[in-house]
Amino acid sequence: MSVPKVRLLNRKNVREFALEMAKHRAHKFTRVGGDFFLKCEGQLKAFIRSEVQRHPSVGKTIK
Helix, strand or coil: CCCCCCCCCCHHHHHHHHHHHHCCCCCCCCCCCCHHHHHHHHHHHHHHHHHHCCCCCCCCCCC
């Protein structure tokens, strides 16, 4: 099965959210590395795959 290489996440929004979450830590982060974006993208794709696979085969809408 060939999966197209498509970015699902907006890097700017991911960066802003991650840095906002980091404000509540003792160590203050100021940058987000490329590996972090790849990890987030991979986890999102795995989540979507899992949800689609476990969804019942009824109807036309993924809920």
